[in-house]
Amino acid sequence: MSYKFHQFQVVGRGLPTESDEHPKIYRMKLWATNEVRAKSKFWYFLRKLKKVKKSNGQMLAINEIFEKNPTTIKNYGIWLRYQSRTGYHNMYKEYRDTTLNGGIEQMYTEMASRHRVRHHCIQVIKTATIPAKLCKRESTKQFHNSKIKFPLVFKKVRPPTRKLKTTYKASRPNLFV
Amino acid sequence: MPFKRYVEVGRVALVNYGKDYGKLVVIVDVIDQNRALVDAPDMVRGQMNFKRLTLTDIKIEIKRVPNKKTLIAALEAGDVKNKWENSSWGRKLIVQKKRASLNDFDRFKIMLAKIKKAGVVRQELAKLKKETA
Numbered sequence: 641m642s643y644k645f646h647q648f649q650v651v652g653r654g655l656p657t658e659s660d661e662h663p664k665i666y667r668m669k670l671w672a673t674n675e676v677r678a679k680s681k682f683w684y685f686l687r688k689l690k691k692v693k694k695s696n697g698q699m700l701a702i703n704e705i706f707e708k709n710p711t712t713i714k715n716y717g718i719w720l721r722y723q724s725r726t727g728y729h730n731m732y733k734e735y736r737d738t739t740l741n742g743g744i745e746q747m748y749t750e751m752a753s754r755h756r757v758r759h760h761c762i763q764v765i766k767t768a769t770i771p772a773k774l775c776k777r778e779s780t781k782q783f784h785n786s787k788i789k790f791p792l793v794f795k796k797v798r799p800p801t802r803k804l805k806t807t808y809k810a811s812r813p814n815l816f817v
Numbered sequence: 818m819p820f821k822r823y824v825e826v827g828r829v830a831l832v833n834y835g836k837d838y839g840k841l842v843v844i845v846d847v848i849d850q851n852r853a854l855v856d857a858p859d860m861v862r863g864q865m866n867f868k869r870l871t872l873t874d875i876k877i878e879i880k881r882v883p884n885k886k887t888l889i890a891a892l893e894a895g896d897v898k899n900k901w902e903n904s905s906w907g908r909k910l911i912v913q914k915k916r917a918s919l920n921d922f923d924r925f926k927i928m929l930a931k932i933k934k935a936g937v938v939r940q941e942l943a944k945l946k947k948e949t950a
Contacts (some may be wrong), residue, residue, distance in 0.1 A: 645856040712882065713848050736849045738864050765852035780849075788847050796868055800838055808911050817822060817872070 643741040645748065647673045648678040651701040654692040665700065666690065671744050671764060675702055685763075707739035715780055716743035717770045722751060723761040731764070734777040740767060792817050822872040824853065827879045831868040839910070841901060843892070844868070846882050854882065858889050875900050909935055 646671060652704060654663040666686060672678035679702060683694040716735045733750070735743040744764065750755045773782045797813040799805050822828070828844045834868040837860065846854040848864055855870070862882075877895035879888060892898075901907040919927070 664897065711854070713854055738854070773846055783847055783849055787825075789823045789825040792822050792867055792872060793820075795871075798834065798868075800834055817820060 643739070643745050644673055645741060645744050646678075646742055647705040647744075648675065649670055649701070649703045649705055650678055650682040650699070652682060652686065652697055654690075654697045663692075664690075669705065671741075675704075678702060693761050707741065710739045711737055714740075714743075715770045715772060716740060717744065717768050717775075719765040720747065720751075720769070721763045721765055722755070722757045724733050724755065724757065726749045732776070734770065734775055734780045736780050736783055740769075743767070766799065822874060823874065824867065825876070827877045827891075828879050829873050829875040829877065829901075830855070831873060832865070832869055833871045834869045841873075841897065842890065843877065843879070844870075845879070845888070856885075856888055858885070858892065873901070873906070874904070 650670065651665060651666040651667045654660070656663055666689075668682050670678060670681050670685070670686060672681055679699055682699075683697070686697070687693055701706060713736060716737060718733050718735065720731050720733065722731060733747055735746045737743040737746060744767070745763075748759050748762065751762055752759070772781075775781050775784070795817050796813055799814070822845060824847060826844060826846060830842055830844060832838055832840045832842060837857075840857055840860070842855045842857040842860070842865070844853045845856045845862065848854055851868075852866055852871070854862060855865040862885075875895070875897055877891045877897060879891045883891065902911065931943050
């Protein structure tokens with residue numbers, strides 16, 4: 641599964657000066673499509689928190705963070721701040737997925753579809769893996785059932801490869817499962 | 818016409834699109850409305866969209882997300898391989914695969930066998946016609 645948004649750990653600090661030999665080192669975990677964008681985002685956020693800019697700071701490390709257990713299902717809670725047409729708002733959203741990157745990607749696509757918010761207007765404040773008891777949204781809680789059972793109601797008939805696709809079919813497809 | 822095949826833990830499904838096309842996999846957990854966690858003895862446990870799966874009649878007894886050993890044991894206990902290969906759906910797929918892998922000599926042999934079979938059928942038919950006539 642290739643994800644558009646990758647998680648990076650970015651570590652940086654201000655440049656050492658005569659007054660401050662060992663400036664404080666700051667570390668951020670953030671999502672970006674590539675490393676270059678991650679570094680840029682890091683300076684953007686750090687500028688808002690501390691009096692340091694890219695011109696008088698240095699990047700110490702940037703590593704991509706990969707999912708530890710991509711074969712288990714987790715409930716992710718994501719706190720975000722986004723800019724709508726009228727102002728800034730905070731939001732808390734829940735997603736069920738196997739990886740955090742997958743949950744974040746679901747969040748970006750959902751915000752774009754439900755609220756027409758583009759990804760550069762979204763800031764992820766915090767993410768957490770939520771145990772099933774503490775989930776707040778009904779849409780995630782409905783899958784917390786060890787004996788889950790439902791039928792697939794509508795069968796989409798499609799050829800097994802794009803090559804075998806044809807515009808006209810001889811007979812109507814059978815859509816019953 | 819109620820539903821007979823359900824998405825549930827232990828349902829065996831056939832992959833009908835993508836890299837794992839034609840494989841039998843077991844639904845091991847449900848992620849959300851569109852995706853399931855799916856496992857098979859020869860692949861890493863991963864997620865798959867229901868659009869890529871066709872449910873079969875076969876179901877095995879497992880708990881949610883078993884480890885690989887338990888899954889393989891449950892597949893043996895449920896006799897999935899034999900049930901699949903003896904079902905009409907499974908047999909059809911085996912025949913399709915065999916036909917696709919024939920070489921010219923095999924096709925020649927099949928042509929001779931078909932002619933022979935047609936000859937025997939026609940003899941029997943002629944015998945029956947003579948008896949009734």
